[in-house]
Amino acid sequence: MKREECTEKIIDAMRQKNLTFEEIARKIGKHKVWVASALHGQASMSKEESEKVVAILGLDPECGRLLQECPYKGALSTTVPTDPLIYRLYEIMAIYGVPMKSIVHEMFGDGIMSAIDFEIDIRKKEDPKGDRVVIELNGKFLPYKKW
Amino acid sequence: MKREECTEKIIDAMRQKNLTFEEIARKIGKHKVWVASALHGQASMSKEESEKVVAILGLDPECGRLLQECPYKGALSTTVPTDPLIYRLYEIMAIYGVPMKSIVHEMFGDGIMSAIDFEIDIRKKEDPKGDRVVIELNGKFLPYKKW
Amino acid sequence: MKREECTEKIIDAMRQKNLTFEEIARKIGKHKVWVASALHGQASMSKEESEKVVAILGLDPECGRLLQECPYKGALSTTVPTDPLIYRLYEIMAIYGVPMKSIVHEMFGDGIMSAIDFEIDIRKKEDPKGDRVVIELNGKFLPYKKW
Amino acid sequence: MKREECTEKIIDAMRQKNLTFEEIARKIGKHKVWVASALHGQASMSKEESEKVVAILGLDPECGRLLQECPYKGALSTTVPTDPLIYRLYEIMAIYGVPMKSIVHEMFGDGIMSAIDFEIDIRKKEDPKGDRVVIELNGKFLPYKKW
Amino acid sequence: MKREECTEKIIDAMRQKNLTFEEIARKIGKHKVWVASALHGQASMSKEESEKVVAILGLDPECGRLLQECPYKGALSTTVPTDPLIYRLYEIMAIYGVPMKSIVHEMFGDGIMSAIDFEIDIRKKEDPKGDRVVIELNGKFLPYKKW
Amino acid sequence: MKREECTEKIIDAMRQKNLTFEEIARKIGKHKVWVASALHGQASMSKEESEKVVAILGLDPECGRLLQECPYKGALSTTVPTDPLIYRLYEIMAIYGVPMKSIVHEMFGDGIMSAIDFEIDIRKKEDPKGDRVVIELNGKFLPYKKW
């Protein structure tokens, strides 16, 4: 079985059982963004976590084993995403990428924000002029090694 | 004069005067990420703001008029950025884009986070295991209109 | 079930029942362009709207649930579309994009026309020299936020 | 002289003389979108029109002759535009292109909207919830010839 | 049923019945290039034409209805075609495109040759040094509208 | 000197002397499409032909020598051309390429139309409903060799 088939089965089961990622996350005790990543085939679960998912969604055991494997990551079918919600993240990188690079270097020196020792939080900030999406990217600063 | 030449002059002047975006931002009274964006040719300034920049950096007046124009935005020379710091933002989109889309739709319904009614903050979070870069993306939720 | 299979079932049912998007739109009480978008997997319907579609076209219920989900949007298989009707929209963007940008900025300042708080109307304008297609794009102006 | 250099001279002269496309259009007696297209190197002017532009902007005569030539059209440096205002037109094509194609065929049969026998109007529609940009694309319907 | 499956069925039936596009064209009373285009999914037929094709090739009725639909046009799987016969057309465009543009503008002014109000003829011109393929492209000149 | 600079000088001289490709072609005794190709850097001239061009346009002798060299052919800056007149040739290839391939093979067997032993003619066909552009592509049929 390929990971994509496993993902499709998970999404089908969530639709039929009317379950959200947030509900599954609460049952597993992990953050909803991370759980959505793992179920979409972008992160690997422990044996215990995957067994909980199998039980909650009524999946077959091979799907559970697949959830423990380190997947080939990257979930988009085009280099530039067409979906407007996801494209806005691309737009932010294309437009604010160089300015953000300048600021991070001013604050931290030469290095990067890790995308591995890293977490994402998404919050709703209520606002009378229209609620706001707040995405917090939090990654360890990794200074370039000289040798 | 093209906007790129104006940007190069700004960066040269900052190097010669040993000024940071943060210092310029403080003098203008705006956030450092936004100021870096405007000076890199990704946002437009008011007449007052641009005149302050011209004075601080000793630029010629045409450069000041250019800072007030609405630039052709997008500052990367390749579809997928090669710079590691900026690439990590691309990686986050490629890997966490679909999971984030799922979570935003669960929290807000069908729509997007605006990249226009939008702001970015970058903070340093000190940590004994290595300081962390925290990037906060804050955009208005725009629900899809039906008609 | 993937959204693409659901779309194919809808198109097959429309062909067999000899129904147009306009007829379905009239029964649902929405604009024909929006209904065509939703049925092609580019917009999400309410529970009531999707149930009407299921009834009109005789679809199975899972298809109805899929119509309520927020789809991964973007319906073309190539970056530059090959279909001549759709390509002309690409050509308009490639040729008149920069001039339109200049005019919008002259009229509204720095910002964009939203493609989310947005609607499309298509009308036929009769003309003895050949009828004309009139496409009206109507989106909220979103001014760039400074911060 | 290349057409791009001529365009740059025009834009520089407009900035120095503080002139808008709308003001130039009024003096020439043509629509502002078409004038912006011609000055950006996307359309060709008559001898009279180009001489008026040369006079208004104080250009050298070779620039005037260039304005009369049929330019190599297409003004973007990337296949998918990065500028957010122009990208939204790409997004509209990517998402609503197939639905619009369905509707045009339902209304007109097999054929296209011409992008040559074609005009664009841009209007501001005032709205208390935020003004709206209305772009009207108006092109002759061209039915496919059978032979 | 997707249009591609319908095309595959048509080609299979032609192979089994040992029929050429020219023979089918003669029975329908249309030009062989146009008939090949319609059967390859690049043009739409009338009800009568499609019913003749269904009868000649022994297709099922849904295929006949599909032949009447306006297809998503464009039949190549790569941006630059690899097949040598088709590539030569690409080469002609890449090398003689700009010279042809110059000549058409000298002869007709600013505008294009329509690819919609358009027809193609292919003839064999016998020649002792090797027969020649003569492809005649015949399209209405469409002058650019000014507005 | 690069061939591109030589081409730019030729076009500048033609503009200043108000000469067309057709007029130059008549003086050289060759077809206007071929002359436009040679002057645009897509074909090589004999010593005599290039000297006539140098005399007619008042070019410097190095330009004349360059006109005799075999140029690196291919005159477009993008894989898919953006100019509408040239794009229509691409569209014809994308849509009618496979049907034309079928017909050429039915008429000639396996092989191609040469783009080297090849010529192009462009004619105006007057028509009360709008004049027509007729482009005749005439190339030797080259059968595939078996070995």
Add this chain to the structure above:
Amino acid sequence: MKREECTEKIIDAMRQKNLTFEEIARKIGKHKVWVASALHGQASMSKEESEKVVAILGLDPECGRLLQECPYKGALSTTVPTDPLIYRLYEIMAIYGVPMKSIVHEMFGDGIMSAIDFEIDIRKKEDPKGDRVVIELNGKFLPYKKW
């Protein structure tokens, strides 16, 4: 049946019968490189040749008819091949292409080496320091026609 399925059946039959292209070529009386091309779907066979292949490999008759058709040529799934053996041919073109062009023009004038009236031979040249692959490309020189 698509040509790709036919190719897969041929390769499967060769594997099961443990046959090489060279052995099949000897039975058909053609060169092994040409036979490999035809069986891989890159050339068309005569009725007699295809019947021999059907008999040797035990294929079904439709596969035999497909071997006689003029295939859509081009057998790679990426623009730049990833397979190292085939990539080296790409590297030779990328690096020695311009030098070879210069030498062919010095030797033959303006024109090309045909890839249609063309054959390939591959030989092993034994060498104590390591055997050598010798690929001989042999194509008719086609001079550019002037008109």
Add this chain to the structure above:
Amino acid sequence: MKREECTEKIIDAMRQKNLTFEEIARKIGKHKVWVASALHGQASMSKEESEKVVAILGLDPECGRLLQECPYKGALSTTVPTDPLIYRLYEIMAIYGVPMKSIVHEMFGDGIMSAIDFEIDIRKKEDPKGDRVVIELNGKFLPYKKW
């Protein structure tokens, strides 16, 4: 000085002195294809060879030092070459690449033809039906190492 400027100077000098690669090759005592490669910036010369070139063409000494450096190889400006002579090499790879791979593996086992321990010869084979270009590629077979 960049290698490209050096190449342009070499080609200019060859044009002014009316020298061919073959004549230069004879004076240096190397094969004309290799010399063309080195002068086009695709190979590196010894001190002696470069000094001969400097003397023959009257170049300045820095150009001579550049001829001794290991250049960044690869001389085409597009992934797929547009020049017809060079494109035919691409076509040979695209069409005959997989068949050649099969034959080389049948003859030599798993491995490649080296493009480094490699040489090219180009010969003219006279033929009453039209002279033929014979390109001989000769590279060491490199078997894949197992470990």
Add this chain to the structure above:
Amino acid sequence: MKREECTEKIIDAMRQKNLTFEEIARKIGKHKVWVASALHGQASMSKEESEKVVAILGLDPECGRLLQECPYKGALSTTVPTDPLIYRLYEIMAIYGVPMKSIVHEMFGDGIMSAIDFEIDIRKKEDPKGDRVVIELNGKFLPYKKW
């Protein structure tokens, strides 16, 4: 059977039998990186090696024969890999490729490191600040041949 199906069967069998590449490598007596390459369809095995794999994993014999064939190599579905672990190798090439080229040329002269007469070792180097991955690439230096 295609090689991709064979690879999928191998991976499924490894998952069901809970076997690692290292364990299989030990049983075959080859290095784990090479065995992973061969099982992923990137190298060819001897008859004995493939029979051991068939026995260990319980595969059907055709799969065994496929393991002996020279595969079409290259295992990524995109030109730039999206998986972060593999992307880092791309990043190393993009950033350190030119510097490494300079150093190899300083040490060895003009030539390359073979990727055919080549092996890879991967080791874990324990480190209190975090274990390190050490990848050793070891390829024969191939000097460019002059001729």
Add this chain to the structure above:
Amino acid sequence: MKREECTEKIIDAMRQKNLTFEEIARKIGKHKVWVASALHGQASMSKEESEKVVAILGLDPECGRLLQECPYKGALSTTVPTDPLIYRLYEIMAIYGVPMKSIVHEMFGDGIMSAIDFEIDIRKKEDPKGDRVVIELNGKFLPYKKW
């Protein structure tokens, strides 16, 4: 001044002074691969290091300040490199990338080899059958964080 101009000046000075990266590295007290990276604009130097470089190569002071800045990294002009030495690194990633991923995950779990906390060593291993290039990539293992 742009970083590319600074790099060109450094390379020119090295050529004129006949200096290698290794010699400069010895004077600075850093590894030659890192020094080559910094001088090629792929890493940033301390004030002291850059001043030494300025002194050794006789550069102007602005170049020295540029060497201290965090450059926009990525030094190749094409997505897939054409230079054979660098291409081999791409080939290794394309072919051995997935196998290496499997082995790293077996040895370390889910995570990556850092390309930031990372160093490269290049050694010559003498061998009677031909010296070998040994490239050692040494990066910290970064385990994926769960949250």
